[in-house]
Amino acid sequence: MNKPELLLPVGNIESFYAAISGGADAIYLGLKSFNARGRAANFTNFQLLLLMNEAHENKVKVYITLNTVIKNNELPELLDILWFLSKTKVDAVIIQDWGTFYLLKEYFPKLIIHASTQMANHNSVGANFSKKNGFSRVILARELSMPELVEIQKESKIETEIFVHGALCYSFSGMCLFSSYLGGSGANRGLCTQPCRRYYNIEGENKLVFSLKDNQLIDFIPKIAELGVSSLKIEGRIKSGEYVYQVAQAYKKVIENPANLPEAKKMLEMDMGREKTQWFMGKDVQEAVSDKPNTGLYIGKIEKVGNGTFSFYSSVEIEKGNRIRISANKDSEQISCKIDDFSKSEDGLTIVNYSNTDLKAGNEIFLAGLRNQKFPSKLKGESKNVSDKMPQHLKRDAISKVRRFKVDKNQLVFVRIDTVEWLRKMRLEDFDYLILNLPMRKWQEFKSDVPFIKNNSKKIWIELPKFISEKDIVFYKKLCADFKNKGFNQFFISHLSQIDLLAQGSIFSTNENVYAYNDAACQLLYAKGAKYVTSPLENEFENVLSGADRNQIIPMHFYPNLFYSRQPVSTGEKSFTDSKNFEFTREVRDGITIVLPDKPVSLLQYKTKLSGKGFFKYLIDLSFESPSKHTIKRLLNKLKYSEQDQPSTTFNFKKGLK
Numbered sequence: 239m240n241k242p243e244l245l246l247p248v249g250n251i252e253s254f255y256a257a258i259s260g261g262a263d264a265i266y267l268g269l270k271s272f273n274a275r276g277r278a279a280n281f282t283n284f285q286l287l288l289l290m291n292e293a294h295e296n297k298v299k300v301y302i303t304l305n306t307v308i309k310n311n312e313l314p315e316l317l318d319i320l321w322f323l324s325k326t327k328v329d330a331v332i333i334q335d336w337g338t339f340y341l342l343k344e345y346f347p348k349l350i351i352h353a354s355t356q357m358a359n360h361n362s363v364g365a366n367f368s369k370k371n372g373f374s375r376v377i378l379a380r381e382l383s384m385p386e387l388v389e390i391q392k393e394s395k396i397e398t399e400i401f402v403h404g405a406l407c408y409s410f411s412g413m414c415l416f417s418s419y420l421g422g423s424g425a426n427r428g429l430c431t432q433p434c435r436r437y438y439n440i441e442g443e444n445k446l447v448f449s450l451k452d453n454q455l456i457d458f459i460p461k462i463a464e465l466g467v468s469s470l471k472i473e474g475r476i477k478s479g480e481y482v483y484q485v486a487q488a489y490k491k492v493i494e495n496p497a498n499l500p501e502a503k504k505m506l507e508m509d510m511g512r513e514k515t516q517w518f519m520g521k522d523v524q525e526a527v528s529d530k531p532n533t534g535l536y537i538g539k540i541e542k543v544g545n546g547t548f549s550f551y552s553s554v555e556i557e558k559g560n561r562i563r564i565s566a567n568k569d570s571e572q573i574s575c576k577i578d579d580f581s582k583s584e585d586g587l588t589i590v591n592y593s594n595t596d597l598k599a600g601n602e603i604f605l606a607g608l609r610n611q612k613f614p615s616k617l618k619g620e621s622k623n624v625s626d627k628m629p630q631h632l633k634r635d636a637i638s639k640v641r642r643f644k645v646d647k648n649q650l651v652f653v654r655i656d657t658v659e660w661l662r663k664m665r666l667e668d669f670d671y672l673i674l675n676l677p678m679r680k681w682q683e684f685k686s687d688v689p690f691i692k693n694n695s696k697k698i699w700i701e702l703p704k705f706i707s708e709k710d711i712v713f714y715k716k717l718c719a720d721f722k723n724k725g726f727n728q729f730f731i732s733h734l735s736q737i738d739l740l741a742q743g744s745i746f747s748t749n750e751n752v753y754a755y756n757d758a759a760c761q762l763l764y765a766k767g768a769k770y771v772t773s774p775l776e777n778e779f780e781n782v783l784s785g786a787d788r789n790q791i792i793p794m795h796f797y798p799n800l801f802y803s804r805q806p807v808s809t810g811e812k813s814f815t816d817s818k819n820f821e822f823t824r825e826v827r828d829g830i831t832i833v834l835p836d837k838p839v840s841l842l843q844y845k846t847k848l849s850g851k852g853f854f855k856y857l858i859d860l861s862f863e864s865p866s867k868h869t870i871k872r873l874l875n876k877l878k879y880s881e882q883d884q885p886s887t888t889f890n891f892k893k894g895l896k
Contacts, residue, residue: 240463241493242470245301245399246486249278249475254289255613256479257298260486264299266332268428268475271315273303274334274356275475276428283322287621290327299329305354307426307755307774308335309895310784317636320346321628330374333357334412334426336734337640337758340765343372345636350374355401356412356426358733361386361708362393367735369396375468380406380453381804383518386708388465393708397468402459403485403506404473406450406517406526408434409801413704413751416800418776419835419889420820422896426753426776429896434801435531438822440814447807447814448833451528454514456489456503460496478510479613485509510534510606518804526805532572534563534604546593549583550603556580556588561607566596573597574606640758641786649854651877652791653870654701656861658684663867666694668874673730675701675861678710678828681717686724701730702739704751704802705830715739730772737766750775750793750857760787772857778895779844788852795840795873796859798889801833825862834862840886842876 246257248267257265267289268280281289286302293300302323308316316338323331324346331349333339334356342349352375353359353368360379368376375397378390382400391398407414407425416433418424423431434448455462459470470493472485488505491498506514511533515526530536538552556577563572579591628636653664654673658680666672672694676684686692700721706714714736718729722741729744731737732751740746747770754760754771763771772791773782775798782792800822813823813836821836845856858873876883 240466242463242467244486244490244493245469245471246482247472247475247477249275249280249477251615251617252479252613253477253482256483256611257486258293258296259613260483261490262298262486264301264329264469265293266301266303268303269319271319272306272308274305274354274428275303278475283624283626284621285617287326287624288617288619291619291621292617294327301330301332301352302328303332303354304338305332305334305356306428307753308337309781310756313337313637313640313756313758314633317341317628317633318626320349322624322626324349325624332377335753335755335759336762337756340640340758340762341636352399353377355379358410358412358704359735361706361711362390363706363711363738364733364735365390365394365396365398367738369394375399377471379410381410381518383521384458384461387519389708391465391467399469399471400462400467401453401473402455402462402470403489404453404511406453406515408448408450408805409803410705413799413802415776415798416833418895419798419800422890422894424776424895427896436816438814438816440809441811445809446527446529446531447809448801449528449531450526450805451515452512453517454506455516455519456492456499456506457516458519459489459492463493478607480607480609480611481509481511483611483613508535508608523805527808532563532565532602532604534606536602537605538603540564540597540599540601540603541587542599543597547589547591548597549587549589551587554605557608559609560605561609563604563606564597565602565604566598640761643760643787643789645852646789647854650856651874652855652857654857654859654861657865659865660860661690663865664870666697671697671699673699673701678713686721686726692725695725698726699728699730699747700726701749702732702736703828704732705804711739718744734763734766745769748772754790755781757785757787760785760790770855775839776890776895778890779892780894783851789855790853791855791857792841792848792853793857793859794842794845794877795838795883796857797834797838797862799832800835801831803831804829805831807831835887837885837887839889840883841888841891842873843880843882844891845877846880
């Protein structure tokens with residue numbers, strides 16, 4: 239049997255030593271900038287050097303996470319980090335941003351690159367595209383089923399890595415805009431505020447609608463190993479060293495000998511995570527949403543509070559040094575404490591000396607840590623200094639190169655529709671290009687030979703979806719070929735690998751889902767052949783202006799997909815509110831659950847400012863709007879005169895993206 243690598247999370251020094259002790263073959267960790275777990279302690283450059291020496295002495299590989307999107311003004315700092323890493327013996331870097339990829343291939347070609355799960359590779363097309371373009375490994379989307387994984391392994395020519403244990407995001411990784419929408423703290427920037435763990439008012443009561451149980455695929459390890467998956471990844475860079483060690487030991491046992499499965503599963507009962515699911519891999523999707531957002535082992539409820547104490551009954555034996563978390567109120571921060579001073583009454587009531595005015599009878603208590611394993615908190619050894627700054631002249635030349643773009647001052651207005659009903663409500667001569675983004679079933683019904691459609695083939699772009707399952711690859715490849723044969727030669731792609739679905743000679747542009755937050759990313763996309771590049775939906779005005787590429791399409795009116803998920807919602811109600819009474823709605827298209835705000839994002843009032851700064855290409859997205867002559871006319875007029883459309887919001891455009 240193939241023995242896959244056991245890859246463990248390291249968010250601090252204690253968890254580093256826990257990973258080494260637990261049997262890691264490799265570890266992944268972040269530096270202080272540009273990693274998707276900004277809330278972890280992470281590491282300085284000097285700490286990395288010490289850590290890497292010790293890891294390599296133990297024959298453990300070290301992968302560095304640079305898996306966030308990068309703003310234009312951060313490119314100099316990114317170059318410094320890449321320069322520093324290129325002078326070390328780091329085993330790979332894990333990335334999300336196409337600009338990071340561009341700089342790596344252009345200036346640091348010896349660094350090995352892994353495609354983060356944030357890059358949303360969910361089929362063999364994505365995997366093989368990654369291989370062809372210089373990635374050594376792809377970290378596959380968590381949402382895959384076993385048949386899909388089997389097919390991807392069969393069709394792919396690249397190392398694959400999958401998450402087998404730990405927290406799950408409700409949305410596809412890399413596609414969640416909810417946290418960013420609520421306050422500018424973007425998941426793609428490593429600052430997720432976990433809106434999926436919050437309570438929402440739906441059908442008249444507060445419910446956990448999107449809070450998924452934790453992933454646990456230990457039952458499938460023998461099968462996954464048999465398929466030839468290269469690496470088994472444990473999630474948890476903000477978890478304790480105790481968690482890392484416990485989970486590592488369990489999975490290591492099964493990797494070494496599948497007969498150890500019963501013992502390993504018993505060990506995982508005390509990993510202090512959430513309830514467990516095998517999700518799509520185990521076909522228990524309907525049971526995947528938890529009614530408890532808390533991590534930790536549920537051990538009881540507070541019976542009473544008073545005189546600097548609280549008390550509870552529990553069947554779990556409590557010992558000195560145990561850590562617990564108390565859920566005081568829905569949507570509030572949990573109260574954490576270490577049990578140092580406690581006693582037991584004759585009837586088994588545990589009485590803890592701890593004073594907190596927020597505690598109330600009925601609050602749920604979770605065991606968060608046993609503290610029966612202790613790990614060092616300081617790194618050992620010495621290390622030679624390594625230059626952590628790219629020489630100024632080299633950095634200046636690199637930045638100068640990525641800022642060179644041809645200028646096209648022609649104004650173009652793109653309009654996107656998601657139903658052919660819109661065609662009866664609009665005049666195509668009122669704008670430049672029409673983007674058709676239809677559900678799969680509607681493509682099958684679409685009549686491209688209707689004279690009105692055929693006569694406007696040069697104005698029409700066909701758009702591919704963000705998620706294409708392995709079984710649907712053939713459908714979309716044939717769709718692209720059929721349209722090209724009928725004279726429709728222009729395509730918008732939602733994932734860069736979709737280039738490989740297009741017929742030879744097709745023209746393509748990238749939409750807002752192929753993230754281009756910086757000039758280096760734009761250079762990469764144009765080098766791949768993109769005619770137009772679209773600015774991301776959560777982008778900010780300051781970052782847009784700081785870039786040199788003035789040919790980008792700027793989305794001016796749209797409903798952002800806050801969640802884009804394969805996980806269904808159990809309730810039939812489409813609308814819901816959060817604790818601040820903001821309203822949201824839910825749509826299901828091609829089996830994907832999409833959560834939207836009740837108001838569109840509209841930036842039409844910024845058109846004059848944008849054109850004054852050299853931006854002349856705009857997108858009005860009518861997806862999720864009811865077809866109406868009045869709506870399209872109103873929006874085009876407001877764009878023309880740079881007028882605000884209400885009710886609407888400006889997302890991060892004005893307030894900023896953190």
